Amino acid sequence: MKVFLILLAPVIAFGAVNHPEWTAPEFTRVFAKPDPAHAFAAAKIYSADGSVWRTPAEDWEGARHRVAGDPAWAQWLAHERAQTDAWITRCHDHAEWVAGWGHEFVSPKDGSFLTFTPDVPGVDVKFLSSPSDPHVEITPTIFRAWVVDFRGSNMAMVERAARLWRLTGDPKYADWAAGQLDFYAQNRLKWPIQDRFYGPSQLFGQPLDEAVCLIKMTDAAHLIWDRSSPERRQYWIDNYFEPEARLMNQSKRENPNIGCWLRSASGQVALFCGDQALLQWVLDGPWGVRQQMARGVTSDYLWFEQSMGYNEYMVQALTSFFIAAAQHGHGPELAREMEVFENLALAPDLLRFPNGGLPNFADGTYQRHVPFTNLLLGFYRVLPTARGVAAARETRNWDTLIDPPQGPPVPIPPLPPVTTRNFESTRFAILRAGGWQVFFHYGQLTGSHAQAGALDFEAYYGDTDVSHVPWTVGYGSPLHHGYYTRGLNHNVPLINGEGEIPAHQGVLRGFDAAHASVAADQPDYRTDASASRSLRIDGSRLIDRASIAAKAGTPQLLGLALHLQGKVNLPAAFAPVTDFATGRPSPFSYWRDVKAAAYRDAASFDVRYAGGLVLRVTLSTPGEFRVFHADVPDAPPPARSEAFYVEKLGTSAVFTTEFTPSP
Numbered sequence: 001m002k003v004f005l006i007l008l009a010p011v012i013a014f015g016a017v018n019h020p021e022w023t024a025p026e027f028t029r030v031f032a033k034p035d036p037a038h039a040f041a042a043a044k045i046y047s048a049d050g051s052v053w054r055t056p057a058e059d060w061e062g063a064r065h066r067v068a069g070d071p072a073w074a075q076w077l078a079h080e081r082a083q084t085d086a087w088i089t090r091c092h093d094h095a096e097w098v099a100g101w102g103h104e105f106v107s108p109k110d111g112s113f114l115t116f117t118p119d120v121p122g123v124d125v126k127f128l129s130s131p132s133d134p135h136v137e138i139t140p141t142i143f144r145a146w147v148v149d150f151r152g153s154n155m156a157m158v159e160r161a162a163r164l165w166r167l168t169g170d171p172k173y174a175d176w177a178a179g180q181l182d183f184y185a186q187n188r189l190k191w192p193i194q195d196r197f198y199g200p201s202q203l204f205g206q207p208l209d210e211a212v213c214l215i216k217m218t219d220a221a222h223l224i225w226d227r228s229s230p231e232r233r234q235y236w237i238d239n240y241f242e243p244e245a246r247l248m249n250q251s252k253r254e255n256p257n258i259g260c261w262l263r264s265a266s267g268q269v270a271l272f273c274g275d276q277a278l279l280q281w282v283l284d285g286p287w288g289v290r291q292q293m294a295r296g297v298t299s300d301y302l303w304f305e306q307s308m309g310y311n312e313y314m315v316q317a318l319t320s321f322f323i324a325a326a327q328h329g330h331g332p333e334l335a336r337e338m339e340v341f342e343n344l345a346l347a348p349d350l351l352r353f354p355n356g357g358l359p360n361f362a363d364g365t366y367q368r369h370v371p372f373t374n375l376l377l378g379f380y381r382v383l384p385t386a387r388g389v390a391a392a393r394e395t396r397n398w399d400t401l402i403d404p405p406q407g408p409p410v411p412i413p414p415l416p417p418v419t420t421r422n423f424e425s426t427r428f429a430i431l432r433a434g435g436w437q438v439f440f441h442y443g444q445l446t447g448s449h450a451q452a453g454a455l456d457f458e459a460y461y462g463d464t465d466v467s468h469v470p471w472t473v474g475y476g477s478p479l480h481h482g483y484y485t486r487g488l489n490h491n492v493p494l495i496n497g498e499g500e501i502p503a504h505q506g507v508l509r510g511f512d513a514a515h516a517s518v519a520a521d522q523p524d525y526r527t528d529a530s531a532s533r534s535l536r537i538d539g540s541r542l543i544d545r546a547s548i549a550a551k552a553g554t555p556q557l558l559g560l561a562l563h564l565q566g567k568v569n570l571p572a573a574f575a576p577v578t579d580f581a582t583g584r585p586s587p588f589s590y591w592r593d594v595k596a597a598a599y600r601d602a603a604s605f606d607v608r609y610a611g612g613l614v615l616r617v618t619l620s621t622p623g624e625f626r627v628f629h630a631d632v633p634d635a636p637p638p639a640r641s642e643a644f645y646v647e648k649l650g651t652s653a654v655f656t657t658e659f660t661p662s663p
Helices: 060-069 071-090 140-168 171-190 207-223 230-248 257-273 276-284 289-296 308-327 332-344 347-351 373-378 386-393 398-402 478-484 586-590
Strands: 128-130 133-136 421-423 428-433 436-441 456-461 464-467 493-495 507-512 517-526 529-538 541-550 556-564 567-569 592-608 614-633 640-650 652-661
Touching (some): 060 140, 140 171, 140 207, 171 207, 257 289, 257 308, 276 289, 308 332, 308 373, 347 428, 373 386, 456 541, 456 652, 464 556, 493 541, 507 529, 541 556, 556 614, 640 652
Antiparallel strands (some): 421 428, 436 456, 493 556, 517 529, 556 640, 567 592, 614 640
């Protein structure tokens, strides 16, 4: 996201904000983090006094010299002007457009995100498309979701135009930006209050989008402050900034990542307008920044929602706030919070697979890869790291223009090694031995963004992706709740076709780093079942033992889902199944070309992977069972992969899977 830039604008009268009462929320536990400043020390650049943060600079005079004297900067500026000019000329927000939810800007066929352009649906274009769905009809829901992207893009352009005014002095940019602030202040009350999710919003269908754009608009207002009359500035405050801050404070009074965006937006309004009461609530309130860092960041320096997408998004949320706060002199009092925050962008390095990709712990629409250079670049102005500063030296953007890295280059250290490790406070474990790297997700800390994925695992052998859990699609798609978040989409045990009901921390039964083994129980896996799993690496073999037990005394359909990124060599005994989804939960309807065969005690298959790896996969469980094989959804659409579903009747079952590389 764009970084919030602060000038020491005059402090004006800011009406009293209706701050929520400081009542004690129901938080997760406070996670111990005894020395955050020295965690991941090799990656950080420390100041002379040993701190990890610095006060960001905002050097517009130097920026003008840079674009005047450096052809590359001059070319960059020309591009910024051209894009802004094109938008100003062509694109106009409308008071009659009511914004919806961005996650509904998806294909109804496969849940893929539609391609956004500023062309107005139904006016400039007759249909929309996604990379996998070339013709999508325009519905009222899709149009409102398009408005989210358009209005967000327009507000980002307001910030961009204000920056161009500050850099070039061209009044057309300040005048257009001021006109847009007028537009939103004048029309805010024309849009209906929406409360679909976790609090009220008005310019958008959810408070998250409201907060993201409020940050941009606050930045724009401060940049054109001295170009605008006192009466006009007060009008913006009375009719946009103050009411928006009130709205933010009514939403998400809890920990999850969205709360960080809301606090960040309110905090930057408070800093800009000099509202000390609002700032105190943002910092020290029960859902404030200090509580977010204390209770939302685990002892492993990972975000407690467990999704790497939201780990990243949380860092983006607070980057601009910490920059603004440090510029306003609050760096010393926020030093610990910034130390913890910085580690959120570094800790995922310890979880990476050989290709740099991260496991899919919870909701995420694509695989994240480390290092998170984009995050380190985003906050290098306040929290410099060797990698972030190096990226800044090679990047031309508004941050590097007004606050370019100083001093000689610092060598970039290698990423820390990935080793067998138990991330107890986050409920993860990694096994690494014998050519294998296995990620085990044995528990959850919150239901926010949790899927039916407790006891899930993902595995690589060498550089080969053996099995991963597919990511999800736009949350507005039926496939999100109907398939991707459900048990069948995970490598987990099932009862009557269903996996875990989130969220449970689970019980770690054992972790042995020397012997590369881990075991955990989920006593409350579901109201009707308990489950457990153990994983160990024995030489070149990976051995998985998953069990599930019905709490009722009558036989149930007990099963195991296993997703594979290779091509299974199916025996001739497998025959097509036409009624696979009949009598089973809805996720089963998304599997295609289903075939099945009956076995007793054990079944073995050769699975061939790209690059030449062949694994012998043996599925075993005492007695008779059926093995189903199918072509299944992967992510992002239209990706597909292969999967097994093993099923038997009983009150309890143990499913053992052995993966053995062929010589």
